[in-house]
Amino acid sequence: MKGRLILAAVVIPLGIIIAAVPENTTKPYKLTAEELLSEVKEGTQFMTPDAVAQLMVEKDPSLQLIDVRSSHEFEKFSLPGAINIPLENLLSAEYEDILNQDVKVNVFYSNSSNVANQAWMITRQLGYQNNYVLEGGLNYWAETIMNPQKPAATSPNEEMARYNFRQGASAALGGASVEQAAAPESKAAAVPAVKAQKKKKSVQGGC
Amino acid sequence: MGPLVANEIISPDTNLFLAFLIGIGFGFVLESNGFSSSRRLAGMFYGYDTTVLKVFFTAAITGMLGLLFMSLFGWIDLSLIYINPTYLWSAIGGGVIMGVGFILGGYCPGTSFCAASIGKLDALAFIGGIFLGVLLFTEAYPLWENFFNAKYLGSPLLSSVLGLSRGVMTLLIILVALGMFWVGEWAEKRFARDDYKLNQK
Incomplete structure (x- = not known):
C-alpha cells in the first residue's frame, strides 16, 4: 500500500513533466567538426567532371546525379539522368532514402561547387556516405566536357x-x-567505390 | 550519444558482456523476489498474487520515462531504437500459446531458467517444453508460414495510432498502470489463499 503511494508520488510528476515538454526530434550530427574539417581539407568529396562523364557515358547504374539548384533552374537545364533535390528540401523525409543509402554514388551538382558542397556537408555530418560533389559544378562541366x-x-x-x-x-x-x-x-578517371553502410539497427531482445 | 552499439561507441562484444552482467542482475532480482516460484506466476491468473503485473508494468513505466527523458536531454536517438515489428495474427496466436503455457507450467521463459538454476525439477521440465516447442515450430514451419507472416503492420506505436504525443501517452499508461496496481492489490485480498504467504510480507 505504502509502496504504491511512493511509486505514484514519483512516476506521476515525472509523467506530467514528460507529457508537458515537447518531443526532442533534433537529429544529432555524427561527425565532429575536426573530422569534417579534415575531410574538407583533403577534398575527398569532389569528383572530377571526367570521372562523372566516364560513369555517364558507360551508363553506370550506380551513378545518381542530384541537382541541388532550384526546380526552376533544373527545368531549364539539367544533366541527363539527374534528379532535382533543391537544397532547402534536402532534409525532407522523402529524400532520406536517396541520400542515406549504400548502393549508389550520389553526385551533387549546382552551378559552381558552392551549393553542392553545402548539401554534401549537411549530409556528411548526418553520417551519410556515398555522397559526392561535382568539382567546379556545371560551369566547369561546360568548360571541360561540353x-x-x-x-x-x-x-x-x-x-x-x-x-x-x-x-x-x-x-x-x-x-x-x-x-x-x-x-x-x-x-579511366578515378571513380570512388560505393561504401557499404553499417545497418544501424539495434539488437533484438525479449522476455 | 546512445544507443551505444548503434553509434559504435561500444563494440557488439562489449554489448554482449554488458548484457551478461545485466542478465545476472535481472536473474538475481527475479529470484530474490520469489519469481522462481511457479505459484507466484500462476497467482496472476487466479488473482491471489499480482506481483508479475506490478513488476512488469513498473519496468515498462521506468523504461518509458527513462527513454523519453534521455531523449529530451539528447542522450539517446530514439529513431535508432529497435521496435519489434507487428505481425498481428502471430502476436495473437503467440500470446495465447504463451498465456496457456504460463498458467499450465507456472513459468515464463525467463523465470523458468531462474528456477532451474536453484534446482527446481518442474522448471527443467518447462525448459524441455520450450525446446520441444522450438523444434516443432522450426521443423513444421511451412505449415504455419502463412499464418506467421500474415497481417504485417510494420512497427506501429500506440501513441501514433491514437494521435497523441509520446509524453501524453506515457502519462496515460502511468495512470492506467497505477489503476491496475490498485485493482491487483484488491484482488490479492479478495482471492487470498490460506496456504499462500509469499505476498504477505
Whole structure:
C-alpha cells in the first residue's frame, strides 16, 4: 500500500513533466567538426567532371546525379539522368532514402561547387556516405566536357588523352562537336567505390 | 550519444558482456523476489498474487520515462531504437500459446531458467517444453508460414495510432498502470489463499 503511494508520488510528476515538454526530434550530427574539417581539407568529396562523364557515358547504374539548384533552374537545364533535390528540401523525409543509402554514388551538382558542397556537408555530418560533389559544378562541366579546348600540339600525352575522352563524352552527352586530335587511349578517371553502410539497427531482445 | 552499439561507441562484444552482467542482475532480482516460484506466476491468473503485473508494468513505466527523458536531454536517438515489428495474427496466436503455457507450467521463459538454476525439477521440465516447442515450430514451419507472416503492420506505436504525443501517452499508461496496481492489490485480498504467504510480507 505504502509502496504504491511512493511509486505514484514519483512516476506521476515525472509523467506530467514528460507529457508537458515537447518531443526532442533534433537529429544529432555524427561527425565532429575536426573530422569534417579534415575531410574538407583533403577534398575527398569532389569528383572530377571526367570521372562523372566516364560513369555517364558507360551508363553506370550506380551513378545518381542530384541537382541541388532550384526546380526552376533544373527545368531549364539539367544533366541527363539527374534528379532535382533543391537544397532547402534536402532534409525532407522523402529524400532520406536517396541520400542515406549504400548502393549508389550520389553526385551533387549546382552551378559552381558552392551549393553542392553545402548539401554534401549537411549530409556528411548526418553520417551519410556515398555522397559526392561535382568539382567546379556545371560551369566547369561546360568548360571541360561540353566545350573542351584543344591542347597545344606540344602537350604531354595525358593531356591529349584527356582531350580525346572529353570530346567523346561531349559527343555522347550532347555537347558541341569538336574535331579529333590524335592521341593514345585514355585512361579511366578515378571513380570512388560505393561504401557499404553499417545497418544501424539495434539488437533484438525479449522476455 | 546512445544507443551505444548503434553509434559504435561500444563494440557488439562489449554489448554482449554488458548484457551478461545485466542478465545476472535481472536473474538475481527475479529470484530474490520469489519469481522462481511457479505459484507466484500462476497467482496472476487466479488473482491471489499480482506481483508479475506490478513488476512488469513498473519496468515498462521506468523504461518509458527513462527513454523519453534521455531523449529530451539528447542522450539517446530514439529513431535508432529497435521496435519489434507487428505481425498481428502471430502476436495473437503467440500470446495465447504463451498465456496457456504460463498458467499450465507456472513459468515464463525467463523465470523458468531462474528456477532451474536453484534446482527446481518442474522448471527443467518447462525448459524441455520450450525446446520441444522450438523444434516443432522450426521443423513444421511451412505449415504455419502463412499464418506467421500474415497481417504485417510494420512497427506501429500506440501513441501514433491514437494521435497523441509520446509524453501524453506515457502519462496515460502511468495512470492506467497505477489503476491496475490498485485493482491487483484488491484482488490479492479478495482471492487470498490460506496456504499462500509469499505476498504477505
